Amino acid sequence: MSTIVLLLITGLGLGAIYFLVSSGLSLIYGLMGVLNFAHGVFLSFGAFLGWEVASRVGATSWGGFALSLVVGALAGAAFAALTERFLVQRLYNRHIEQVLVTVGLALAVVALFDGIWGTDPTFVRGPGWLDQTTTVLGARVPNDRFVSIVVAVLVLLAIVLFLKRTRFGMIIRAGVENRSMVTALGIDVRSAFTLVFTIGGAAAGLGGVLASHYFGYVSPVLGQTLLIFAFIVTVIGGLGSLTGAAIASVLVALLQQFANYYLSGTGDFAVVVLLAVVLLTRPSGLMGRKAL
Amino acid sequence: MTTAEPVLTVRGLSARAGGQQVVEHVDLDVAATGVTALLGRNGVGKTSTIKAIMGLVERTGEVTLAGKRIDGLEPHRVARLGVGYVPEDREVFSALTVTENLRIAERPGVEHRYDLVYEVFPELKERGGQAAGTLSGGQQQMVALGRVLINDNAVLLIDEPTKGLSPRLVQEVGRVLATAAEVAPVLLVEQNLKVVRDLARDVVVLTGGRSVHHGDAREFLEDDRLTQRFLGVHGGEGESA
């Protein structure tokens, strides 16, 4: 019983991190049709800068932790915004080339991070409370999992509210549907695209800081490793669907967790099988073709 | 042609769409007041001409709005200079509500005339919360027109507003166009010659991506030889072809 509770809650924690990565991917794909291979790089960058700052102001203090979250999100956002402006935007509507450009960027930047931070993992610490556990129904659940879940839910709500309630959100939803009409109304839709990249990058950066606490380290390849699962999540959830991404994140993380524990480490295979099944039965994913 | 300075002039416009030349050489003037009709058979490039003015397709040539060259500008800049665009297939944002569809069209720095829009289309107020995708074709056309009426425009480009509408709606849209033409000059693409006859003062006729006739609307429609040649119909019958 307590094992199941432990697997459930820690699975949700992992799902939260998957969601933070895939929400941005999904938004970007939905709006621009770009499959962003560089998204993992945003995550690693957020995690590295978050840690650099936290370790300077005191990693084990709550202030340091909060600051690292903010810095991580900002770093991811800034990196994403630059990527959009200088690379993706110039290949307007050439989707295959846009994908290729992000592939190249990912290769180059991971190598750059290797050069800057080294290939060895950089170990990360947080406030002591994060490492402690809370007992839920007999299971000692590490506290950082709860933090991930709360942050992911907040991000989900924030993005949904942003898309629903703000003018920019409105423009983005309209742009998903008919980009040239938005332009014809006098709106520079490109800044909306940059904004979507920025939001995606911020979520990824935030996810990066939380992932570094979840895994206990940051390394240049951390983001790319998570990216493959984020891709799978995005495809299962339905490219472009935020709620789809949320549901699929939880589904994939739980499946992976339980299969790893009960089916002798077959978690990754189970996820691939799930992907194949979903694509064969619902090629556009669980919630395909919806903006929200 | 009117004697007053035209608000919009187009010279030697050509445009490409989907990799092919769809507009080859178009000259036209939009008079400072009233409706100028852009006529021609299906597929001669009317829509493409309008899109080229907006900058929505790749184009070359000269486009001048109130003395200012706009052919190098991106679509959103053209729009911000006061060019209102009602596309051929309405292109409302189906996932957004009616109100959101209007709000997204608000252009910064100009007054937003919701009262005018709600006055001519009271239905849009009633259905404010409905997703635009669930509206009937006619209602969607109201949204599309409402989106431009809300701003103060220098010129309106309206592409086949009566397409696929029932006769009753056609009349209603005709009435709205008359209202719209009072606040801003209009370049109107229209297949329904009855609507053209009622509204237009000047006509420009396209054939095969070229402008081949400019003139007074009434004279053109009266001239069977011309309508037969350019539109394949007897103008007098007021039919679409």
Add this chain to the structure above:
Amino acid sequence: PSESDDSGEGDNGSAGGDAGSETAAAGGEPTETVKVGIIYSETGPLAAYGAQYKAGLEAGIDYATEGTGVINGKEIEITYRDDTGNQDTAIAAAKDLIGQEYQILGGTIVSGIAMAMAEQAEQNEILYISGPAAVDGLTGINDYTFRSGRQSLQDVATAGSFLEGDSQKVVVFAQDNAFGQGNLAAVDAILGAQGAEVSSVLVPEDATEFTPFATQLVDADPDMIFVAWAGASSANMWQSLEQQQVFDVAPVVTGLGDSVTFDAYGPVAEHISFLNHYFPGAPDNEINDTMVAAIEEAGETPDLFSPDGFVAGQMIVQAVAEGDDVDGMIAALEGWTFDGPKGEYTIRESDHALIQDMYTAKLVADGDSWVPELIDVVPGADVAPPEATGK
């Protein structure tokens, strides 16, 4: 244990190539030069280990040739090649060197590369002295292959010194991969033979969540827990063990890695019992002091794999000094007993296992960081691996 080297994590796909060569300083009047190729991780995921190995090697050659780089009139010329942690690159470099008639190759931290190099050595009949790679399969693999480091079985045997009394219950906590399974087999072979009851909790290699597995450890109620873990996830793993209060159950034994890993254990470090291959303060002899001084003088830091390089240097010099062809070199090394940084070493004639002392240690807090402290020296003979039959 975690200092092992098998990781191969972060294989970043380059097929990078042959590095620039450096020539050891010459002295005396050499009559001929002997070309030695060292293939090791100059860059790539194991570059830090590579640096330790290289610094040790240079110190070792210097020590054995008294700073001349020349022995018996033969000048030793070393060419370094970067394997980038990548097997393909290593093989390409090896073929290139063998093609240029190199008779002695050495190096590598990656077990997979070491195994492939051993294969090349046999196919092409050259001498190969492997680096820190701990893979047991190398011992007794063929006549041409030697090692300058220790092997996993020696680590495990060292862990056995934490067991008191008979018929104890040992649980191996490891990743379910070649490395983890190898360690489990080693524990079973060595501690099982000493009468311990060995079981295991194997964690799937790609699992990211270790807490449920940690609770299994608690439920097993062992007398000793042997942790064999490599790679970046170790910090997370230790934290999970602590969170599930595994340290309250039984002593937890693992291998002590190089100094940068000390922080990875976090606050649990003081609860762990370490077996250890080497840290600079462990041995107490002159050669060690010389090596440490030489490495520090070269601007490097002595660490876990320094003696592997140093001993490799000593072995190369011995082979060059005593042998004129490959067979002669093999004869010169087989059964050779010599003094090195960890005290007395013996190259076992039958399978080329390198018998050497091992250590047990603990980490103690020193301000903000952790430093190792020697508990005991475990004599080489006590932890000698069983003789391999392969060769």
Add this chain to the structure above:
Amino acid sequence: MTFDRSTVIRTGGGILLVVLMACLPLLNITIPGILPGPTYQPGALHMLALAMLMSAVALSYHLLLGVAGLLSFGHALYFGAGVYGLGIVLRQWDIPLLPAMGLTMVIVIVLAHVFGAISLRVTGIPFAMVTLAFAQAGSVLARRDPGKLTGGEEGLSLNTANVPDWLVGVSDTRNVYWLALVALVLTYLLVLWVQSCRAGHVAEATRENELRVRVLGMQPYAVKLVIFVAAATIAGGVGMIYLLLQSSAVPHAVSADFTISLLLMVVLGGVGSRWGAIAGAVVYVVLTQRLAVLASSDWIRDLPAVLRIPLSEPMFILGTLFVLVVMFVPGGIAGAAGKVTGRRHDSEEDDAPITDVVAEP
């Protein structure tokens, strides 16, 4: 078949190049900065053989991307299946090399049919994702060492018991070199064949307009599957030679990284061009090998950190180069070369054999 002059020149040039390549091991040519040593030495031959094998895999990827327009992120799976398949067959059973290769081929073909049939149910980006996921599963499998078959991270070394002596050992590198040359020439001819046969033409048509192909009464799905299997089979075949060259199978051969490097080669060379694929692969191999040397050179070490760090990472330079090519040289090497020589003029007469306009090298 009628030949026009440029076809004759190109065919002649190709044959000459092959003959030259075949003679290299007998010559003493040094190309400083590109080859690690003179061409008769194993080091240079090994690198050249590697470049030729990579060219061959890139050619098979060209079938997918350039001909059929399929953006696959899982092509490494079939290359890896060839590498590991032969390695495992030779290790598990005591059968001679040729039958072992035949058996591996059968395995690869079956595998390609199964995964191809599933992946091709979707198109575009989802196709890319599914192939990525399958290849990922394959790479996890190789690393996991199921049933002690693949050797896990450490890989699987070639069991030479049943490999003829003339292919084993450094002194025989030139035999493996010639084998690689044969593999490349064979692959080129195979790809040329597939491109010029009916299925190849229909595949190109499918890439252009799938609905049109159906309206003409042909089955795009089946055609794409044929190309997919053909590309996978070639990749598997080259994989087997690769195993002989490298003497070991490592998880990298099945990784997404490997597929991405294929993508890199084909895009660098110019999508849709056979010679481009080869040129891209050669450039890639040379760059990965030589950039590593550059990275450790002294003048880089003396640079300030802002320059030193990026320049000492070969993948950074390659990735950046790739981005630049995608953005500014859309036709890759082949496109740029074509522009320089101005070869692709439109001719109004049509007596020349009809080759498709896009996928011509």
Add this chain to the structure above:
Amino acid sequence: MTDVGGAADSSPNPTTAGTDPGAGTPALEVRGVGLQIGGARILQDISFQVGSGRIVGVIGPNGAGKTTLFNLISGVRPPTEGTIHLHGRDITGSSVTQRARAGLGRTFQTSSLFPGLSVLENVRLASQAEQGGALSLVRFPRAGDDATGRARELLQEVGLGRRLRHRAGDLPHGDKRKLEIAMLLATDSSVVLLDEPMAGVASGDVPALTDIIARLHRDHGRTVLMVEHHMEVLLGLVQEVAVLHFGTLLAMDTPEAVMADPTVQSAYLGETV
């Protein structure tokens, strides 16, 4: 309406839709076909027959469902109700490919070609599709073979003989239309659907294209169903006209009768009441 007399050469026609004037089974029969998309009725209860060897026009306002009807007939999307028969065989459940093999060819409202391939290659693919063996790895299309020869001939016939090596995507619009018809001719399909073949064709090109379509019917003996807004052309070509309006079949009759029908006049020709 002008030029109604242009269709005078058409044979005497039945007065009710659905009666086959010729003997035997109709080439194409549509029975009670309807289509709903998400609650919207795009087409409802369409029934008609096209006799073998006849040429029939389809007219109707924009959005009436003409293209959609062609999509249902050619299998691009399945109808939600009703059945479709080709030469008496029920093809409702068949795929696009199967229908094409059974002899159904079509063009698209916006040209649908292989834009990156040469003009000749486009037609050759079509003429080879007829021979089967699309998957063959051992058949090589060559300059001198039957398919290529036939493709050349057809391109000559439609007036593209000098453009064989052009990239199809770079052709001017009118030539694309001609190319599409050449592809159609190459497939030997017995029933062809033409969706607005004149759309976007410059007026100078119209007579040539009209002639090609006339020959398609007259010389090649194809059964033709064509959507066309260009009334002049249509009335000069067809023997019967079907009128679609808001997804229903309003009438199907001789051009003269249709043009005279007041309902049609108000629905399509736009005379508001």
